[in-house]
Amino acid sequence: METIKHWDEQLFLYLNGQHQDWLDSLMFAVTGKLIWVPLYAFFIYLIIKKFDKSSIWVLAGVGLAILIADQTASGLMKPFFERLRPCHDPRWEGLMYNYGGCGGMYGFVSSHAANTFALAIYLNLVLRRYYTGLGWLFLWAAVISFSRVYLGVHYPMDIVVGGIVGLISGWLGWFLAAKAKRAYAERLRVR
Numbered sequence: 372m373e374t375i376k377h378w379d380e381q382l383f384l385y386l387n388g389q390h391q392d393w394l395d396s397l398m399f400a401v402t403g404k405l406i407w408v409p410l411y412a413f414f415i416y417l418i419i420k421k422f423d424k425s426s427i428w429v430l431a432g433v434g435l436a437i438l439i440a441d442q443t444a445s446g447l448m449k450p451f452f453e454r455l456r457p458c459h460d461p462r463w464e465g466l467m468y469n470y471g472g473c474g475g476m477y478g479f480v481s482s483h484a485a486n487t488f489a490l491a492i493y494l495n496l497v498l499r500r501y502y503t504g505l506g507w508l509f510l511w512a513a514v515i516s517f518s519r520v521y522l523g524v525h526y527p528m529d530i531v532v533g534g535i536v537g538l539i540s541g542w543l544g545w546f547l548a549a550k551a552k553r554a555y556a557e558r559l560r561v562r
Contacts, residue, residue: 375528379526379527379528380457380526382526382527383457383467383520383526383527384463384466384467386517386520386521386527387457387467387468387520387521387523388467388468389521390468390470390521394521395470395471398470398518398521398522399470399471399518399522401514401515401518402471402483402515402518402519402522414494415430417498417502418430418497418498421498421501425552428548428549428551428552429497429548431548431551432493432497432544432545432547432548432549433490433493433494433544434544435543435544435547435548436489436490436492436493436540436541436543436544436545437486437489437490437540437544438544439489439540439543439544440482440485440486440488440489440536440537440540440541441482441485441486443485443536443540444480444481444482444484444485444486444533444536445475445482448479448480448532448536449475449477449478449479449480450477452477452479453477454477454478454479454526454529455476455477455478456473456474456475456476456477456478456524456525457469457478457523457524457525457526458473458474458523458524459473459476467523468523469522469523469524470521470522470523471522472524473523473524474524478524478525478526478529479526479528479529479532480529480530480532480533480536481516481519481525481529481530481532481533481534482533483515483516483518483519483525483533484512484515484516484519484525484529484530484531484533484534484536484537485533485534485536485537485540486537487511487512487515487516487537488509488512488516488533488534488535488536488537488538488541489536489537489538489540489541489544490508490512490537490541491508491509491511491512491537491541492537492538492541492542492545493541493542493544493545494508495508495509496541496542496545497545512534512537513534516530516533516534517530
């Protein structure tokens with residue numbers, strides 16, 4: 372485990388050290404929440420357009436997937452593992468680049484990675500039959516996740532494991548929403 376941790380730290384220092392001044396504000400914007408509101412609104416529009424009254428189930432599933440991802444990352448794993456973010460680790464002072472602040476004390480696992488990958492897999496599972504080419508959402512999630520390493524707030528393994536948590540959470544949100552919708556429809560039929 373110590374070897375993996377060492378490799379993770381070395382990879383972080385390498386990737387974070389690739390910093391370019393022109394990328395700073397772009398990466399800071401990419402990691403933000405408000406910049407993505409138009410994209411989220413677009414997906415809400417597509418969901419409502421395609422599913423009409425059933426869109427409530429799809430949107431509930433989105434909320435459930437992100438809730439599972441975020442609570443697993445921030446509520447369960449970060450307090451359990453208590454791995455300092457690189458920007459809070461005094462060993463890296465003067466060796467790493469941090470742009471735009473640090474965030475909470477602990478970073479394992481990345482909530483950004485968990486949430487974006489949960490959304491990417493969920494939307495692919497729900498919409499792939501109706502819209503082609505949604506695979507770019509995984510690239511979108513990867514870019515947002517990488518921005519966290521670039522900005523100095525996460526190690527690469529925080530991102531990788533966060534992404535895995537997100538994929539599982541997205542699938543689980545999709546599965547539970549579909550199951551709840553079927554149970555509700557069955558209950559209506561019985562009445």
